[in-house]
Every structure is written in C-alpha cells, then in structure tokens.
Amino acid sequence: MSIVVVASGKGGTGKTTIATNLAQIAGLLGEHVVYLDCDVEEPNGHLFLRPDMTKNIPVGIPVPKVDDEKCTYCGLCADICQYSAIVCIKDKVLTFPDLCHACGGCTRVCPTDAITEVERTLGVVEEGLSDNIKFIHGILNIGEAMSPPLIRAVRAEGDKEGLQIIDAPPGTSCPVITAINRADFVLLVTEPTPFGLNDLGLAIDTVRQLGLPHAVVVNRSDPDNKIARDFCRERGVDIIAEIPDDRRIAEAYSQGELIIGALPEYKETFIELFENIEELLSTAKVE
Amino acid sequence: MKEIVVISGKGGTGKTSLVAAFACLADRPVLADCDVDAADLYLVLEPHILRQEDFSGGKQAKIISERCDGCGICMEVCRFDAVKKDIHPDNPGQMKYIIDPIACEGCGVCVYFCPQKAIDFDPPINGKWFISDTRVGPMVHARLGIAEENSGKLVTLVRSEARRIAEENGHPYLLVDGPPGIGCPVIASITGADLVVVVTEPTVSGEHDLDRVHKLSSHFGVPTVVCINKHDINPEVTERIFEESRKNDMPVVGKIRYDNSFTKAQIMKSSVIEYTHGPVVEDVKETWAGILGAL
Ligand code: SF4
Ligand code: SF4
Ligand code: SF4
Ligand code: SF4
Numbered sequence: 001m002s003i004v005v006v007a008s009g010k011g012g013t014g015k016t017t018i019a020t021n022l023a024q025i026a027g028l029l030g031e032h033v034v035y036l037d038c039d040v041e042e043p044n045g046h047l048f049l050r051p052d053m054t055k056n057i058p059v060g061i062p063v064p065k066v067d068d069e070k071c072t073y074c075g076l077c078a079d080i081c082q083y084s085a086i087v088c089i090k091d092k093v094l095t096f097p098d099l100c101h102a103c104g105g106c107t108r109v110c111p112t113d114a115i116t117e118v119e120r121t122l123g124v125v126e127e128g129l130s131d132n133i134k135f136i137h138g139i140l141n142i143g144e145a146m147s148p149p150l151i152r153a154v155r156a157e158g159d160k161e162g163l164q165i166i167d168a169p170p171g172t173s174c175p176v177i178t179a180i181n182r183a184d185f186v187l188l189v190t191e192p193t194p195f196g197l198n199d200l201g202l203a204i205d206t207v208r209q210l211g212l213p214h215a216v217v218v219n220r221s222d223p224d225n226k227i228a229r230d231f232c233r234e235r236g237v238d239i240i241a242e243i244p245d246d247r248r249i250a251e252a253y254s255q256g257e258l259i260i261g262a263l264p265e266y267k268e269t270f271i272e273l274f275e276n277i278e279e280l281l282s283t284a285k286v287e
Numbered sequence: 288m289k290e291i292v293v294i295s296g297k298g299g300t301g302k303t304s305l306v307a308a309f310a311c312l313a314d315r316p317v318l319a320d321c322d323v324d325a326a327d328l329y330l331v332l333e334p335h336i337l338r339q340e341d342f343s344g345g346k347q348a349k350i351i352s353e354r355c356d357g358c359g360i361c362m363e364v365c366r367f368d369a370v371k372k373d374i375h376p377d378n379p380g381q382m383k384y385i386i387d388p389i390a391c392e393g394c395g396v397c398v399y400f401c402p403q404k405a406i407d408f409d410p411p412i413n414g415k416w417f418i419s420d421t422r423v424g425p426m427v428h429a430r431l432g433i434a435e436e437n438s439g440k441l442v443t444l445v446r447s448e449a450r451r452i453a454e455e456n457g458h459p460y461l462l463v464d465g466p467p468g469i470g471c472p473v474i475a476s477i478t479g480a481d482l483v484v485v486v487t488e489p490t491v492s493g494e495h496d497l498d499r500v501h502k503l504s505s506h507f508g509v510p511t512v513v514c515i516n517k518h519d520i521n522p523e524v525t526e527r528i529f530e531e532s533r534k535n536d537m538p539v540v541g542k543i544r545y546d547n548s549f550t551k552a553q554i555m556k557s558s559v560i561e562y563t564h565g566p567v568v569e570d571v572k573e574t575w576a577g578i579l580g581a582l
Contacts (some may be wrong), residue, residue: 010299103366108364111389
C-alpha cells in the first residue's frame with residue numbers, strides 16, 4: 001500500500017483538481033485506487049468523481065456523562081481536564097461536550113465511577129464507487145469545531161492495499177497534520193503568485209518537520225514560470241508537473257468536470273505525473 | 288465600530304486581495320489577519336511591526352527519561368497514539384518511552400497517571416503575534432508555528448486585540464481576513480461579528496462551499512452577504528448563486544470580473560485599487576458600497 005497526499009498551504013490552488021485527475025488516471029492505468037477526501041470542512045472531490053454512495057457511517061467521539069447519584073463533587077474530573085470541558089461547582093458538575101477532546105481523563109480519574117461515556121456525533125463518513133475507484137469522504141457537521149477525529153475516521157476506512165490518494169485540507173495546523181501524518185509521499189500544489197509561493201513555503205516547512213518525502217506541482221503556470229521555478233530551486237524541492245494557466249481548464253472545473261475528461265490532450269500530463277510519483281515512491285521506500 | 292469578516296469557504300477565491308482593496312477604500316480601518324495558517328495580507332500591506340508577543344496555545348507532554356522506569360502506563364492511557372516505545376538504547380532489557388510532539392493532544396492524562404512523575408507538561412511557544420502599522424491603518428497579525436494546534440485560540444487573540452485597538456482609538460471599521468473552511472478557526476473568526484462577507488467563485492465547488500459557509504453563519508446568527516469574484520468565468524453558475532442567495536436571505540452585494548490585475552498587483556505588493564484604474568476597480572468599489580449598505 002502507498003499513501004500519497006495532495007496538499008497545499010493555501011486553499012484554492014487546485015489541490016482537488018490534481019487529486020481527482022490523478023486518481024482517475026491511476027484507475028485507468030489499472031491501479032487499485034482509493035480516494036480519501038480529508039478536507040472534511042469543504043469536501044469537493046465528489047463533485048468531480050461523482051461516486052455512487054453505498055455507505056453512510058456517523059462518526060463521533062466519546063464524551064463524559066455524569067451520574068449525579070454517584071458523584072461526590074470532588075472536582076478531580078475538572079482538575080484533569082485541560083479544555084474546561086467539565087467543570088465542578090459546589091454541588092454540580094457541568095459538561096461542555098463541544099469543548100471535549102475525548103481524552104478519557106475525567107472518566108479514568110473519577111473515584112466513584114460516576115462518569116460514563118456517550119457518543120457525540122461530529123459528522124459522517126460516506127463511501128462509494130466511482131468507476132473502479134473506491135471513494136471515501138467525511139462531512140463535518142455545521143458548527144462543529146473538532147475535525148481531526150473525523151479525518152482520522154476517513155483515513156481508517158482506507159484499504160490496506162493499493163494506492164491511497166488523500167485530498168488534504170488547506171493550511172498547516174492540526175487538520176492538515178492529521179491528514180498527512182505518516183504518508184509515503186506528499187504532493188504540494190501551488191500557483192505562481194506571491195501568496196501561493198508564501199504558503200508553499202509554509203507547506204514545505206510542515207512536510208519537512210514531519211520528515212515526509214515531497215515534490216511540487218505548479219498549477220496555472222505560465223510558459224516561463226520563473227518565480228515558481230526560482231522559488232523551488234532556492235528551497236531545494238523538485239517540480240514534477242506544471243499545469244498551464246488555460247481558461248478551458250478553469251471552465252471545466254467550474255462545471256465540475258475532470259480535466260482529463262473535458263480536455264483529453266492533458267491525459268499525457270497526468271500520466272507523466274503519476275509515473276513520476278510512482279518512481280519517487282519506490283525510491284522513498286528503498287531509503 | 289463595525290466588524291466585517293471576509294471569508295471564502297475554500298480559500299483561493301481572492302479573499303485576501305479583496306481585503307487589501309477594501310482596506311484602501313474604508314474610512315480609517317483596523318485590520319486583522321485571522322488566516323493564521325496562511326497569513327498573506329502582510330505581503331501586500333508590508334506592516335511595520337510595533338509590538339511582538341509569543342503565543343502559547345496548549346501544553347505538551349515530554350518524558351524525562353532519567354525518571355522513567357518504563358512501566359508503560361502513559362502509553363496505556365493515551366488515546367491519541369502519541370506515546371511510542373522502543374528498545375532502550377543503553378539497556379536492551381528495558382523499554383524506552385517517548386512522546387511524539389506532533390501527535391500529542393496536550394490532554395495531560397499521562398502526566399497525571401505517571402507513577403514516577405516523569406512527564407513534564409509545559410506550554411511550548413506555538414507562534415507569534417504582532418501589532419503593526421501599515422499605510423492603510425493599524426494591523427494585528429500572527430504567525431502560527433509549523434504543525435501547531437490551537438489556531439482557533441490564536442484567531443480569538445488576534446481578533447480581540449484588533450477590536451481593542453479599534454475601540455480605544457475610535458476607528459469606525461474592523462476588517463478581518465478570515466481563515467478557510469468551516470471549522471474551529473472560522474468559528475473563532477465569525478462569532479459576534481457585525482457582518483460576514485463570503486467571497487465565492489462561480490464554480491460547482493464554490494457553490495457547494497458557499498452553501499456550507501452560509502449554514503455556518505446562520506447557525507451562529509451572523510448576517511451574511513456574498514461577493515462573486517470572477518463572475519464572468521461561468522455566467523450560468525453566477526446566475527444560480529444569485530438565485531440561491533436571494534432565497535437564503537444572503538444578498539449578493541457585488542460581482543467582480545475576472546482580471547489578472549489582481550495577480551499583477553500582488554506581485555507589485557499593492558492592492559488592486561492602488562495598482563490600476565481599470566474597470567475592475569469600479570466593481571470593487573461597488574462591492575464595498577454594497578457591504579456598507581448591508582451593515
Ligand atoms: S471526579 Fe467523579 S465524583 Fe468527582 S466531581 Fe467529577 S464526576 Fe463527580
Ligand atoms: S474526556 Fe478529556 S477533554 Fe473530555 S471532558 Fe473528560 S477530561 Fe475533558
Ligand atoms: S508512565 Fe511514567 S514511568 Fe511509566 S513509562 Fe510512562 S513516563 Fe515512564
Ligand atoms: S498529554 Fe495526552 S495526548 Fe499527550 S502523550 Fe499524554 S496522554 Fe497522550
């Protein structure tokens with residue numbers, strides 16, 4: 001099994017475009033592909049791969065529930081909680097499930113077994129098929145702040161074999177780390193603008209901190225593409241594909257179409273990208 | 288003082304470029320860059336930093352190996368798979384336990400239950416935040432450390448500092464560049480604001496994200512308006528967004544044409560208002576007027 005993550009520091013650089021087209025090409029080339037959309041706040045992969053969903057699994061975390069009969073108001077639960085999700089005032093214990101990280105500390109510490117854990121739903125994981133690609137995504141409930149457990153649940157549904165392509169959320173903080181940690185390879189998508197490259201720099205720092213092999217795809221690139229090439233040379237990362245700034249791509253995207261479907265002349269570009277990744281994966285594994 | 292938060296669902300819809308442009312049009316604004324994961328506003332506004340502070344979000348556990356006797360309780364109690372064990376390098380008969388700082392959620396359960404009191408629990412420095420001066424007004428911004436948690440907390444901090452500056456000095460507007468998504472940092476950015484402006488694009492993804500963002504802002508009861516950027520790349524979807532927005536009580540206050548002046552302005556470190564006098568400037572001005580009208 002190989003895990004390839006498609007990520008970017010900044011949103012809207014074309015991460016989903018690259019991930020969905022790559023999945024489709026890999027599928028056409030006979031790979032066993034699992035597409036995991038871990039951008040659970042704004043999942044969009046399904047708009048392009050249009051899977052038929054077959055499974056819908058609610059995902060939750062265990063949060064404390066206090067039995068007033070057994071509670072002695074000792075306050076130990078409130079002391080151990082780092083997130084102020086359980087509070088003890090005189091003769092009342094209050095819980096704030098929205099703040100709870102489900103660490104289990106309060107339940108473990110309670111001397112009278114007054115706490116049991118109940119499930120709090122964060123969102124759902126849906127599973128389906130798009131041609132021969134296994135498609136999995138997570139949808140975070142509206143108003144929900146806690147996305148990492150749902151991202152973990154999406155990843156856990158992935159198969160133990162084949163090529164797993166993960167569409168990661170944008171940024172560099174906890175949701176992204178949850179989506180890319182322990183991957184075999186990270187593909188960083190950027191665009192050749194000052195904002196795009198600034199955020200690419202942060203994304204490079206992140207994958208290096210995690211010690212993950214990585215390379216760059218420049219999206220909406222112009223023919224000479226100097227600023228992105230200079231930037232990547234300076235930072236010592238390879239550019240393994242450049243997708244030109246073609247208005248027809250933007251139009252296909254706006255309609256929810258895959259590039260390789262709407263504009264078959266780009267098939268070759270994605271086949272090359274896929275082969276480059278395969279090669280980098282095999283060298284990364286040898287190392 | 289009115290607080291206007293500009294968000295975008297996915298990001299990459301031109302949100303930061305528009306915030307920079309609105310900043311040039313607004314009457315004595317204070318700016319807050321709450322996109323702490325990918326803070327880009329400073330690239331255009333070139334802030335002069337007046338004050339700099341460390342930010343410390345949550346605590347992190349660390350095993351002091353001299354005190355650890357290898358009982359393994361920490362690993363047993365950790366629900367985040369953050370404790371790893373390995374053969375002890377000096378003593379092959381014993382296990383050595385270490386905590387992966389990236390996986391550690393900072394819950395402190397291992398610290399509490401370690402019988403040897405061998406686990407330190409200190410707040411690391413997760414980032415920095417700044418109060419600066421720019422050519423358009425005061426700005427509060429931040430830089431979150433790489434791979435750090437608690438961006439929601441940092442967003443709250445940046446916002447409240449910016450609010451304080453605006454209120455103390457009688458600034459009429461606070462303009463917030465918000466983070467992408469609908470999760471914890473976005474919730475931290477929009478709760479209690481006067482107006483949310485969603486910058487979207489006429490694409491099926493843009494439409495889908497707009498719907499989720501709108502549900503979020505209604506969930507928190509914040510009035511919301513929409514600005515369609517690059518409206519001419521797909522007139523059909525633009526029309527659909529207009530209709531949906533009308534139905535959802537989320538008026539479209541402006542639409543801006545596709546124009547590469549935005550990128551060119553970015554390269555010149557200026558806002559599109561400062562960069563050009565082309566027709567796109569009229570679009571931006573009309574949008575800003577629409578926003579003021581909605582307040
Ligand atoms: S630790 Fe248990 S007994 Fe003590 S206050 Fe909490 S719930 Fe009640
Ligand atoms: S499970 Fe952990 S985070 Fe949740 S209330 Fe208990 S101690 Fe706090
Ligand atoms: S619980 Fe404490 S003593 Fe036991 S292995 Fe962990 S750190 Fe070492
Ligand atoms: S603080 Fe919590 S998450 Fe971190 S290692 Fe200890 S038990 Fe695990």
